[in-house]
Amino acid sequence: MNCQWIQDNLSAYMDKELSEAKISAIREHVRNCTGCRTEYERMSQAWNVLNLWAEIEPRPDLRKKILHAVQEEKSSQWLQIMLPAAAVLLMAMSIYIYVGYFHARNDQDMAGQTEGTAVVTEHDLQNVNEDEIITHLELLRDKDFYDTLDTLEKIDYLPLVEEVMQNIEEEQRSSLECSLV
């Protein structure tokens, strides 16, 4: 244990980071060695002077800021789970709708149907909203049928009308007779 070893371990000695035996040995050496004692005092003085740098109090709103940030984090964690789920759902729906649409179109093309849009004369297509026609195509194709549908339905009731009318008339007559009697 020479002075160099002692001085290299002075810091650990001060911090009690050595075995009991080494601490005793250094303590003994420092007591007897002027050079090592001077070095030890110099170091421990400097170490102690660090106490002047006291702790400071963080601003009171730091705690609030942290808690607020954590609340937001909690919400965003929830969103992080829900958003991908919503995105997947939307994507699945879009694919489902559009795959169905293109499938139907392809079927039509495969069947070799003529592209009729170009065949219709320009005059016929003037001022016509093709999308609106397509939207209501079924209705337009059988427009007269749908126009008469309510009448057609009511034909079923006609055989009952006169019986009901007659019944009502009879009831009215009998009640009139009763009141006259």
Add this chain to the structure above:
Amino acid sequence: MKKGIRIVFSMVFLLIASPYLQAEENGITKNRVLWKSMSQQERVRIIKMYRVWKTQPAESRRKIQQNYKTYHNLSHEERQKLKSRYNEYKRLDALHRKLIRERVKKMDQMFKDRRNMILERYGTMQKKPREEQIRMIKKSLFWKRLNEQEREIFKKLLFPQHEENKLQ
């Protein structure tokens, strides 16, 4: 948190609305295919129909749209019945078609309680076997008061072709 609630509501909305959106989309896709498959003549006819449709009063268009919806909510048998009735109706001359429309109109103008009574009776009649229904119609005052020509017309409208033998 509010964002989260909004997302959940949107998802629920999408889940509920998606079958309807899909149905509408399917309908349009089907129509588009139908449109492409139509002949030139048919398309011209449809475009003419469309022009007539656009000039019709809003009230008439609403009625047609309502009838369209009603039709699509009916059972297959009922649809068939109305289709074949329409085919017969189409063949009638304008005068007879007018006669039918007037009779129906008269019924529409009846008091609500009377109309309800008719509907009630019709409901009761519907529960009976078809043969019984035909018998009831034939015995009705309505039937008895029809002249020969009118009777022929209503025979076609009320009893489809395959039921003719039941009328004997």
Add this chain to the structure above:
Amino acid sequence: MDDTDIALMARIKEGDLEAYEQLLDRHQRPVFNTAYKFLNDEADAEDITQEVFIRVYKAAATYKPQAKFTTWLYTIVKNLCFNAIRKKQSGRLLSIEDETVPEMVSPGDDPSEMLSREQLKRRVIRAVNNLPHNLRLAIILQKFHGFSYEEIAQMLGCSQNAVKLRVHRAKQYLAEALGTLKEETY
């Protein structure tokens, strides 16, 4: 009786915000002061403290107590402090890994001068800030928080011997800069 830090982390994992507040109250001030002494900037230290505690919250779900909670906590503090220094120093030649102790002594820094308490404090701060980052953090953790060399080694991700050496060199430098001051001045 207060819950241990690990017990609090378990409660936070279950979504208990009260446990989080308890943990925050326990560690906010020392974490803030570590960052403040290391960076010598109050606003940066606040940012670091906020980020540390958000990370603690995020990590609660997966936190496994393999070491002391504080060792884990100050590892986060160290990482964020070093990141902040890297950002500030981008473009400079010296890396944060550099451990070269600066040359002593600049004119006007004669330690034998009689200094006021405030002057002395300023000199202490300047001396600490002159230390290379690894040495600076080692002595902050050792001096102001009383962590052992073993704990500091875990936090800094180095050997105990390296910590011993760093603390020793830091003390030698500080002794050089401040050592001859009279004891009664502090």
